[in-house]
Amino acid sequence: MFTESRFTVIAGAGPTGLTLARQLARHGVPYRIVEKSAQPFDGSRGKGLQPRTLEVLDDLGLLDGFLAAGGPYPELLAHLPGGGEHRFRLDEVHAPTPAVPWPNMLMLPQWRTGELLADGIPVEVGVGLTGIDPIDGGARVTLDTGEAVDAAYVVGADGGRSTVRKLAGIGFEGETHEEERLTIADVRLTGLDRDHWHVWPGEGRAFRLGLCPLPGGDWFQLTAPPSALSPAELVAAVDPSITVTAVGWTSEYRANMRMASRFRAGNVFLAGDAAHVHSPAGGQGLNTGIQDAYNLGWKIATGSAAVLDTYEEERLPVAAGVLGISTRLHRRHAEGADDAMRRDDPVLRQLSLNYRGATLAxxxxxxxxxxxxxxxxxxxxxxxxxxxxxxxxxxxxxxxxxxxxxxxxxxxxxxxxxxxxxxxxxxxxxxxxxxxxxxxxxxxxxxxxxxxxxxxxxx
CATH class of the missing domain: 3.40.30.120 (Glutaredoxin)
Structure with missing residues (x-):
């Protein structure tokens, strides 16, 4: 088992980095987790936890807190031109089985996922990395505080613009579709029930507006094509009887699908969005990052170079497959396919992902x-x-x-x-x-x- 006295340095305190910190802690591996942002992320962003992620949370002893804070995905209610309505689901509700006790996605805003994962984790906020230099048996990490840390391993869980990935000289292959954007905002409002995920189609097969009730409060996640209108104006344009009373986190998503050419360079590893970024279609990105960390944590604990080699061997093909799935779903949505919002492919639940044929199988x-x-x-x-x-x-x-x-x-x-x-x-x-x-x-x-x-x- 792990015998190194030096720390593993984790860059990034999002769900991936926090999961890794928890894995290392329960294996008795010393670590430091630093987060460049001065404040925790406060938006809804990735709001779906897949069944396999729920199993990971069960293993970590955290599932009860997540189930209490989250909720099931609601039925969608499409408000059709002319006053009609159409109800449908992203996926049918699946009954638990002896082999799969949690078969459905759990909705939980990302800020709350981060909060639950961070409970008890000593995150050093407002601290970033400026340098990584190889040393005998590890790496010397320079922090923007001026401190130098001799680390056994460095893990970049610091997002799509990862400083760790750039310092390690690892390429980030893929493409960004600048013309395909989406406005996302967290809003409070009156005049709309919280029993449905409300959507308003545009002309033809275009999407105009979505308002999804988020569990654990009175917020909705707003999604809409880019517009010069404010969130309140976007809502008023589809239904003047709905009034936006507060606007929280806002962002503009760009269609960005990329993957690192390697997940390891020496004693430096990449996980989560630092290693792969996805379309939000299918709810795969955050979940894949959590499982990167779940895979990497116990391997760091072994201290075995041969075992650590299997991290990239196992996770890179999985990330490539997941990237392909989420990209196909994104293209169906962008092209206005009739079933663009369906999420009934069982692969999305991530229960069938496997490492057959790999070194440790x-x-x-x-x-x-x-x-x-x-x-x-x-x-x-x-x-x-x-x-x-x-x-x-x-x-x-x-x-x-x-x-x-x-x-x-x-x-x-x-x-x-x-x-x-x-x-x-x-x-x-x-x-x-x-x-x-x-x-x-x-x-x-x-x-x-x-x-x-x-x-x-x-x-």
Missing amino acids: DERRPRPGTVQAGDRAPDAPLAAGRIFDRLRGPHATLLAFDWESPLPELSVPVHHVSEAAGIYGTDGPTLLLIRPDNYVGCATHDVRDVLGYLERAGL
């Missing part, structure tokens, strides 16, 4: 089961509790199915879970080693494979 069975090495470990009911209860925490876990032979003393907890064999699709005596990020690392019928994997992965 060791599938040793001649007939792999439903759940294979590299896959997310699903939940399942047990005689006492459930699988997620056994996995929760910073440790790896060995799940034994129909296993009666004695096992040697291991460095990880062992749970006999034969009643979950149906969900996991195991056949006969089977061992599944679950990594600290709750993906299947090794799947085998031979305990020697588990022992070898634990050594290679530094667990």
Whole structure:
């Protein structure tokens, strides 16, 4: 496990950086997290948490607070020209299953997500990076306070304009469509119910205005094409009976789809928007960043160069795939497709993302089961509790199915879970080693494979 005495320096205290700080803290890895902005982000921006992210929050012990603060996505109500109405959903409401306890997106404004993740995290606000220089076994980080910090690792979670990425000399490939913009604002108003996400179409298939009620208060998120009109004027133009009483955070989104050419340069890593920026279509960006951090944190804790090499190997292809999905959704919206607002592709829930075939996905069975090495470990009911209860925490876990032979003393907890064999699709005596990020690392019928994997992965 981790033996370095020097800090990991995290640049950026958004959801990605805060998730990483929490991961490092529970692994006992010393860190410093700095945030260039003097104040926490106060806007709604990324407001959707995908089912896989909810599982990450459960593992971190934070889910109850998020569920209490957030809410389900409401039905959309389109106010049609001529006074008609049309109701529809981005996606159907999915019933929980034994394998997927939280199958639906949770709506929560990004400022609140950041606030919940930041609770208890010692963020150094108003502090940025000005230099990163390699030193023996790490990097010397220069802060804009004049302080120099000798770090074991540096992680850039500092957004699309990442200073860390630029200092590391990593390219940011992709394109920006300057002509495709969207005004976003948080507004308070009267004269409109909070039971629906209200949208007003324009001429043809054009989009004119959207007002989405945000949970945890009386704010709405306003979205509209760029205009010289103020938020209040935009609203009044579609319905004079609605009155905007306050305007909070405002921004203008540009269609920007880019990805870093590498996620690692020496002991410098990129995560979240510093590594990939997406269209907001599909609610993928914030969620992908949280899962970057979830993947990277336990690997930093091992202190193994070989294990850290697998961060880019696993996360870069995932980010590329997610970028492709969100870009396709964006193009459908920009082109006015009839189903442009549908979000029913199950891939968007991020439960099927996997690392099959990667270095740390060791599938040793001649007939792999439903759940294979590299896959997310699903939940399942047990005689006492459930699988997620056994996995929760910073440790790896060995799940034994129909296993009666004695096992040697291991460095990880062992749970006999034969009643979950149906969900996991195991056949006969089977061992599944679950990594600290709750993906299947090794799947085998031979305990020697588990022992070898634990050594290679530094667990």
